Amino acid sequence: MSLTSLRFWILFLTSFLILVLLFSAISPGDRDFIHPRLQLDQSGALTIAIFADLHYGEEENGWGIDQDIKSTHVMRNVLGMESPSLAVINGDFITGENTFRENSTEYVHRIVAPLVAHDLPWASTYGNHDSKFNLSREALFQTETSYPQSLTRQMDPSLPGMTNYYLLIYGPPSGNEERPVAVLWFFDSRGGASYQHEPANEDDIPNWVAPETARWFSTQHQNLKADYGILLSLAFVHIPPHAFLDAQKGGLDPSHFPGVNDDVPVAIQGKGSEDTAFVDALLATEGLHSIYVGHDHGNAWCSTWPGREKAPFLCCSKHSAYGGYGTWNRGVRMVRISFGDGAKGCEVETWVRMENGDIVSRVSLNETYGIDVYPTADGE
Numbered sequence: 001m002s003l004t005s006l007r008f009w010i011l012f013l014t015s016f017l018i019l020v021l022l023f024s025a026i027s028p029g030d031r032d033f034i035h036p037r038l039q040l041d042q043s044g045a046l047t048i049a050i051f052a053d054l055h056y057g058e059e060e061n062g063w064g065i066d067q068d069i070k071s072t073h074v075m076r077n078v079l080g081m082e083s084p085s086l087a088v089i090n091g092d093f094i095t096g097e098n099t100f101r102e103n104s105t106e107y108v109h110r111i112v113a114p115l116v117a118h119d120l121p122w123a124s125t126y127g128n129h130d131s132k133f134n135l136s137r138e139a140l141f142q143t144e145t146s147y148p149q150s151l152t153r154q155m156d157p158s159l160p161g162m163t164n165y166y167l168l169i170y171g172p173p174s175g176n177e178e179r180p181v182a183v184l185w186f187f188d189s190r191g192g193a194s195y196q197h198e199p200a201n202e203d204d205i206p207n208w209v210a211p212e213t214a215r216w217f218s219t220q221h222q223n224l225k226a227d228y229g230i231l232l233s234l235a236f237v238h239i240p241p242h243a244f245l246d247a248q249k250g251g252l253d254p255s256h257f258p259g260v261n262d263d264v265p266v267a268i269q270g271k272g273s274e275d276t277a278f279v280d281a282l283l284a285t286e287g288l289h290s291i292y293v294g295h296d297h298g299n300a301w302c303s304t305w306p307g308r309e310k311a312p313f314l315c316c317s318k319h320s321a322y323g324g325y326g327t328w329n330r331g332v333r334m335v336r337i338s339f340g341d342g343a344k345g346c347e348v349e350t351w352v353r354m355e356n357g358d359i360v361s362r363v364s365l366n367e368t369y370g371i372d373v374y375p376t377a378d379g380e
């Protein structure tokens with residue numbers, strides 16, 4: 001072998017090695033680029049389906065099996081009738097106090113099957129039942145993010161809880177494809193019991209969005225504002241902030257705020273003041289349009305923020321499954337963000353699609369929401 005060809009081979013092999021090393025250094029978190037990116041459709045709209053409080057995995061050896069099959073039917077039915085571009089799973093995937101250590105996360109595969117069948121991307125928040133003696137948030141995260149359709153993130157691992165992140169929504173294919181037009185915020189209200197911690201299933205994790213997370217939220221908002229200006233945003237969190245309780249105490253006239261209001265009082269984050277940093281951050285976030293919670297299976301209304309003008313709307317999701325407490329008919333809260341008509345600006349509409357196909361509580365969350373008169377929701 002000549003010296004030149006030896007040099008060639010050394011160079012070739014070194015380059016090859018460097019490339020191999022580079023590719024192997026890509027950690028699982030960097031798989032991001034293969035995920036679908038959220039984009040408005042041709043008409044300038046994005047529709048979200050919120051599945052709340054699925055509570056899979058109860059009573060493994062009996063009625064729980066049928067219960068989960070019925071819940072899967074709810075998801076399938078609704079996805080057969082609506083065509084969202086994103087699903088949000090808004091906490092309490094699994095009733096973790098009922099499941100077994102060796103297979104608690106098996107339920108995740110059953111939960112997401114209807115979403116995978118529709119090739120529908122989803123983003124989650126975790127609930128207080130997702131952390132229990134035999135189920136950890138970390139395991140849940142590992143399992144759900146093994147699907148390319150999962151957009152769930154943990155943006156800053158130093159924050160308490162896991163599902164603290166945001167997703168950007170980009171303009172329609174023919175328009176501002178490279179520019180985000182809206183933000184979806186996701187927060188972890190934590191709660192539940194530490195994994196494999198005795199006494200089993202004794203809730204020991206604080207059940208509110210941590211003040212550190214509230215600070216992170218404000219910083220991220222400022223950064224996004226510096227880059228893109230004020231963007232419309234929606235927020236998702238499992239346990240309601242205390243403003244939801246204040247709204248309910250204010251009396252929620254069903255002709256203005258349609259939707260079942262049977263969970264009285266609203267079960268909130270902490271005892272009413274622990275979430276103050278988070279609530280202040282929500283109020284300080286310019287462009288934040290509305291906040292969507294789960295947790296209370298018997299509430300499905302949207303309210304104005306009590307005592308405030310120009311504050312985000314407060315919306316309960318709709319219990320979407322047969323697991324968990326309560327026998328209210330099941331449904332899915334749908335949210336449609338539309339940038340279609342430039343003159344009107346952005347419009348946000350929401351309704352509940354019931355398991356039987358009915359559409360109830362369809363409202364426009366606009367400037368006159370709270371004054372506009374709506375039919376009260378029957379059949380919920």
Ligand SMILES: *[C@@H]1O[C@H](CO)[C@@H](O)[C@H](O)[C@H]1NC(C)=O
Pocket residue numbers: 097098099100101102133134200201
């Ligand atoms: C946790 O899982 C183990 C192993 O399957 C089971 O024996 C135990 O009863 C479960 N414990 C609780 C508290 O759910």
Ligand SMILES: *[C@@H]1O[C@H](CO)[C@@H](O)[C@H](O)[C@H]1NC(C)=O
Pocket residue numbers: 060061100103106107
């Ligand atoms: C999990 O394990 C339990 C106990 O062995 C069993 O009864 C149950 O069917 C299993 N669940 C799943 C989803 O595999």
Ligand SMILES: *[C@@H]1O[C@H](CO)[C@@H](O)[C@H](O)[C@H]1NC(C)=O
Pocket residue numbers: 363364366367368369372
């Ligand atoms: C808000 O939406 C309702 C229902 O579509 C409509 O009647 C009302 O005029 C809207 N208000 C504004 C300010 O556009």
